[in-house]
Amino acid sequence: MEDAEPVPPDTDAGVNDRIARRVRELRTARGYSLDVLAARSGVSRSMISLIERAAASPTAVVLDKLATGLGVPLAGLFGGGREDAPVERLVRRARQPIWRDPESGYMRRNISPPGWPSPLHLVEVDFPPGARVAYEIGPRENVVHQQVWMLKGRIDLTLGDQLHELREGDCLAMRLDQPLIYSNPTRQSARYIVALCTEPAHPPGA
Template sequence: MQEINQYLAATLRQLRTDRGWSLDRAATECGVSKAMLGQIERGESSPTVATLWKIASGFGASLSSFLEPPAAEQSGVTLRSADALRQRPAADEMLMAPLFPYEQRYGFELFEFTLLPGYERLSEPHSVGVVEHVVVVRGEMELLVQGVWQPLKEGDAVRFAADQPHGYRNAGTQPAVFHDLIYYPPGSARQSR
């Protein structure tokens, strides 16, 4: 967790420096308090996933750019292990594995998310044109799309416009695991480092 906080802190500082933004300006752009941003930059706070999304959206960056650099590629092949990448990078009860962090040439990032029993997260709209592709790989969950909670079971897949409010929840007694490919239209997300 400390390593993730340090990377997040350095990335946030670098983005602010690159844009010439004060903490006040960053707070306004992200919709996150100046105090919280300062705590994150000093590595003193582990923000929730919702807060990470607000920060990413405010900077026009991908979520994965705050978690780790793009995956290393050798001879045109990138090999990643969800078991090795799975982490709890935020203060809430969701496990994340950034299988393929955002790269501009591909225009997407791919996560494995694990929702523990009883977990619910409502997500604010992402940048205009962002589309999510959710595939349930284990268990059952619900996805809030267009104001309706859609039940999903193993093998179900949904694509939806993520530039509107949406959410994820696990009302069951077993963890729910899903893959989420998040597509960013050209110009909507930038690599931060």
């Protein structure tokens, strides 16, 4: 009989606490009031307040808007550890935080060690059959490069007005500066790895 994979210590509530702490830290570090972040992100002041108190379960779309308003990739909202926690270069699979989107049901596992000072983030995603997530991506303060590597199943990924049908083994590279839609048109779940890398946007005339 095979041993079951250890369950990560982070429950949905635990990850919501992590997100709440991270959003507060980023907003405070940038000197943004709730009203300023609301204006920058398009997320209401009341919703941001609920998220920062871990009193709401935000969707992936809402979190992506917040991440854009804060100038970080979506993965950056999941990686913050306690301020007094030591930075580690290794995180075992059993300790990698898992979060499930309450709207689509897709599940993301943050692979990269939390808090490690690197512009690179790795995320593993399980995408349910029939699920669809649409990100309203626009210009960002930082340039975000992303690659999607399919491990199992199929995902239809629409970047701007271009559709890409991704199947096992395919890898798609993109820059996150256009609307982005993930959808699974099949009856089987899909699994893929997302690699994100951020770099400062070049100032005008640079």
